[in-house]
Amino acid sequence: xxxxxxxxxxxxxxxxxxxxxxxxxxxxxxxxxxxxxxxxxxxxxxxxxxxxxxxxxxxxxxxxxxxxxxxxxxxxxxxxxxxxxxxxxxxxxxxxxxxxxxxxxxxxxxxxxxxxxxxxxxxxxxxxxxxxxxxxxxxxxxxxxxxxxxxxxxxxxxxxxxxxxxxxxxxxxxxxxxxxxxxxxxxxxxxxxxxxxxxxxxxxxxxxxxxxxxxxxxxxxxxxxxxxxxxxxxxxxxxxxxxxxxxxxxxxxxxxxxxxxxxxxxxxxxxxxxxxxxxxxxxxxxxxxxxxxxxxxxxxxxxxxxxxxxxxxxxxxxxxxxxxxxxxxxxxxxxxxxxxxxxxxxxxxxxxxxxxxxxxxxxxxxxxxxxxxxxxxxxxxxxxxxxxxxxxxxxxxxx
Numbered sequence: 507x508x509x510x511x512x513x514x515x516x517x518x519x520x521x522x523x524x525x526x527x528x529x530x531x532x533x534x535x536x537x538x539x540x541x542x543x544x545x546x547x548x549x550x551x552x553x554x555x556x557x558x559x560x561x562x563x564x565x566x567x568x569x570x571x572x573x574x575x576x577x578x579x580x581x582x583x584x585x586x587x588x589x590x591x592x593x594x595x596x597x598x599x600x601x602x603x604x605x606x607x608x609x610x611x612x613x614x615x616x617x618x619x620x621x622x623x624x625x626x627x628x629x630x631x632x633x634x635x636x637x638x639x640x641x642x643x644x645x646x647x648x649x650x651x652x653x654x655x656x657x658x659x660x661x662x663x664x665x666x667x668x669x670x671x672x673x674x675x676x677x678x679x680x681x682x683x684x685x686x687x688x689x690x691x692x693x694x695x696x697x698x699x700x701x702x703x704x705x706x707x708x709x710x711x712x713x714x715x716x717x718x719x720x721x722x723x724x725x726x727x728x729x730x731x732x733x734x735x736x737x738x739x740x741x742x743x744x745x746x747x748x749x750x751x752x753x754x755x756x757x758x759x760x761x762x763x764x765x766x767x768x769x770x771x772x773x774x775x776x777x778x779x780x781x782x783x784x785x786x787x788x789x790x791x792x793x794x795x796x797x798x799x800x801x802x803x804x805x806x807x808x809x810x811x812x813x814x815x816x817x818x819x820x821x822x823x824x825x826x827x828x829x830x831x832x833x834x835x836x837x838x839x840x841x842x843x844x845x846x847x848x849x850x851x852x853x854x855x856x857x858x859x860x861x862x863x864x865x866x867x868x869x870x871x872x873x874x875x876x877x878x879x880x881x882x883x884x885x886x887x888x889x890x891x892x893x894x895x896x897x898x899x900x901x902x903x904x905x
Contacts, residue, residue: 512537524645526552526560529659530696531639534595542644542659549657552643558591561641569613574624578612584669590636598637605633627725631754635695643694690761697722697750697757704747707761710830711742712769712837718744719760722751730755740766764892765836771892774840778885781847782803785878788854792871839888846881850874 515633529542529871542549546646552560586608593601609630618626690707697703705720715737722731730780733746744761853874857867 525648530642533641533811550645557640558581561591573614589824593637636741639695694757699752702749706745708743714766716745717762720746721758725754770840774843777847782882843885
């Protein structure tokens, strides 16, 4: 991020000739693979104790000028704010409910001015985020106050994903699509920290992004801003940005992902087509065996083992090196198609290699036809779904 820091941007004095600057929020818990730099020089990142102390002071400063009820006490306020900054992920909900109860019994909301009401909204949003996050604080040299400088930080972390989720607002509705297209969904606790917020998502090799959405909601979960990007085929990286109009806006990111059309996608598609054509051809051969087969043809055939080469190749494709968990999930439908094709070929090879009774012969052929039909329908629905671009109906309201 590029920032020009006025005096007020430094929230506290640090060591000699240095100031503390907030860059965003980080989820509570052990943070690994965090890297912060200023012009290629590493930055000192404050730890848990310093973060908690400064967050406590910020909450106290934010509520300092609000009118209080006669029953309000400083000890009650300090206890609630301490519980907010010290909250663990499992107790976040209970701590936030305790904060709302404290607000009801301590703040004289009937005497709030219009400006105080807006400040109270910001305080509510800030408190709700602090129960599950730390403020990400770094130290920089005080000589940069009033000048433009570039600060960069990166955090390599896993993003949760789901096959079926709903947005936080009724103002955005998704039109369902066929197929397995995983939706990433995550909220940005520090969305209002800067004048502009940029988001970039990079997927593992073998996957691509179909659509990327960056949404902004107000404190009532009403959609206010949106940046929707539909990407070209096989694009692994997507970028979007918004300009928060108010500090109490909340950002959400959605990304629809699917397998890249190279590799297993193309392999599974052709495997389904060729296996289906082969099974249809056996129907013709069985119905017109006198016209198709030579008189000296022998069934079972000693060359049946050659047929097993195809399923062996298919299965070897699926036993490659370990993959990213997301790749495993998204490629699962394609692997089911490949397994079904392999099973059909194996059953055909068994019939061609092993002498069986007539009843068994006909039953296995019936199983092959039914299985191939089900596989063809499943493959058609999956590949049809991959071609469907997720569509959204959005209702945005001006601020």
